[in-house]
Amino acid sequence: MTERPVIEKEWIYKEHPCFVVSNPLGYRCGYVGVSPSSFFYGVHYDDVMEYGVCPDDRDLTFSDYAFTDKGFFPEYWFIGFDCGHFGDRLDLEAAKIYYKDEPDVIKQIERYKKASDRVSFNDCTLEYNVETCNKLIDMIIKKEKNESANPKSEQAVSR
Numbered sequence: 001m002t003e004r005p006v007i008e009k010e011w012i013y014k015e016h017p018c019f020v021v022s023n024p025l026g027y028r029c030g031y032v033g034v035s036p037s038s039f040f041y042g043v044h045y046d047d048v049m050e051y052g053v054c055p056d057d058r059d060l061t062f063s064d065y066a067f068t069d070k071g072f073f074p075e076y077w078f079i080g081f082d083c084g085h086f087g088d089r090l091d092l093e094a095a096k097i098y099y100k101d102e103p104d105v106i107k108q109i110e111r112y113k114k115a116s117d118r119v120s121f122n123d124c125t126l127e128y129n130v131e132t133c134n135k136l137i138d139m140i141i142k143k144e145k146n147e148s149a150n151p152k153s154e155q156a157v158s159r
Helices: 045-050 092-098 103-119 126-147
Strands: 007-013 016-022 028-034 062-065 077-082
Touching: 007 092, 007 126, 016 092, 016 126, 028 126, 045 062, 045 077, 077 126, 092 103
Parallel strands: none
Antiparallel strands: 007 016, 016 028, 028 077, 062 077
16 A cells, blocks of 8 residues: 555645645645744644644644655645544545555545545545645744744744
8 A cells, every 4th residue: 555645736825835635545634834934843733733823623633844755845844734534525536546556545445435425524625625724824924923022932842
């Protein structure tokens, strides 16, 4: 089985690198990058949420350096979320396209399809993930403006 997700979209939003990936299980994750000068560089996602930076309907679930095969912006610290929770609609059709040459992944996708259709109520489309990443950047920028006079708290930095 593929160990790495497929990058569906990469873009720069307000000078922040962003990307959305599709995983072999059919769910997406969104990531936004912050530079070393950012208040949130090196901050664990739980602490980022403690600062009030979190999209309304999605918890943060990732904070680390980039991990893609492309070496996509390795100097940035990435903060992200996933759409692989109960109630999130898996995009199994997209996963079938991305992983069409991997029969084990396709078999797994088929097993998940019936369950996903029965319990899903949140559409986690590519567009939704892009919008949520952009909102996350807007929240980071707003919070950094408020915190710019304060040095980083050692308690918040958990690298």
